[in-house]
Amino acid sequence: MPASEEFYRIKRLPPYVFAEVNALKSKLRGEGRDIIDLGMGNPDQPTPQHIVEKLIETVQKPRTHGYSASKGIPGLRRAMAKYYGRRFGVALDPETEVVATIGSKEGFANLAQAITAPGDIILSPDPAYPIHAYGFIIAGGLIHPVPALSAEQHLSELSKAIKAAPETPKVMVLNYPSNPTAQTADLDFYKEAVSLAKKHGILIFSDLAYSEIYFDDAPPPSILQVEGAKDIAVEVNSLSKTYNMAGWRVGMAAGNERLIRALERVKSYLDYGAFTPVQVAAAAALNGPQDCVDDIRETYRSRRDVLVDSFARAGWNVPVPAASMFCWAPIPEEYRALGSVGFAKMLMERADVAVAPGLGFGKGGDGFVRIGMVENKHRIRQAARNLKKLFSGANAA
Secondary structure: OOOOOOOHHHHOOOOOHHHHHHHHHHHHHHOOOOOEEOOOOOOOOOOOHHHHHHHHHHHOOHHHHOOOOOOOOHHHHHHHHHHHHHHHOOOOOOOOOEEEEOHHHHHHHHHHHHHOOOOOEEEEEEOOOOHHHHHHHHOOOEEEEEEOOOHHHHHHHHHHHHHHOOOOOOEEEEEOOOOOOOOOOOHHHHHHHHHHHHHHOOEEEEEOOOOOOEOOOOOOOOHHHOOOHHHOEEEEEEOOOOOOOHHHOOEEEEEOHHHHHHHHHHHHHHOOOOOHHHHHHHHHHHHOOOHHHHHHHHHHHHHHHHHHHHHHHHOOOOOOOOEOOEEEEEOOHHHHHHHHHHHHHHHHHHHOEEOEEHHHHOHHHOOEEEEEOOOOHHHHHHHHHHHHHHHHHHHHO
16 A cells, blocks of 8 residues: 555545644644634533542542443443433433443444444434534445534425435434534424434434533423334433533433444443543532533523624624524625635634634535634623624725
């Protein structure tokens, strides 16, 4: 094999859209520029203290320092099952219907590896969080992007995509609350999606990582609340955003026993699970007081309100998200020709504000950018002031 030739699976991956923007951010910061980073979905708040204390307590026990369990320690899987019972009214067997994952991203990717054969057709939302497509691409699947700028559009386009596919798709991917669009879906959406999937013999992978970051009165539902959903569906979730535990890497997969068994088997060859003290602390998070979750949610709500209001006064009308830690904003008309990557680079170079270009989430996202609510309100207001200067100068010109 020539040294210059890419490896097979690497060749299947397109250029990483965010790399260009991240390189510019690093360059500008290296020059001493104060870049207000609203690009990456990395929580800036601390993990609640009682969870940290449980980690410290457990890590001092030498017996917890060895290999852990790839499917998750029993106590954590029981806590995850209890969470589904408490939050969604869904009964799960922690032995056969739950696997603890090293973040929801790992769980999703290994599920894709476990069940995908080369050439399998996957219906993935567009725009979408990259792992929703690339997890299957790496496994040899063929992605059929399904427009998903709203739940209603997504459902309609799913039906069209199934009819247009040369053979029955293997999996449809759902993600509500959505990253990046911040759209939500109700239980009726999931009922129709399950009915559609069952009619055509399609599996469903649901990503519910933002289940607790919502701002409307009705909490987002789980697909597993639909009668019969466990026949075909598996859902991944995460503690990353719910408890500000992004770096801890703890998530879960729950649902269909056959799919969970496949994930469990693949993981048994690939990892020994997260560090046991991390798993014990994660169980304490799920079983302990939940007022910290309410506080985290309210922090994002207040940041959302400040961002939407201050950006509007700066001249950029950003739609109000119903959930997640992101705003999904159309590029202002006068900058639309730049595309999302060009616009994101311009904001950094001329306003010291970093956002994520929508193209990084699929071709359907190129007219948008994703704005993360990951800086405090003071920094968000400063970003708005910087943007106002930029936009005012453009209008004056």
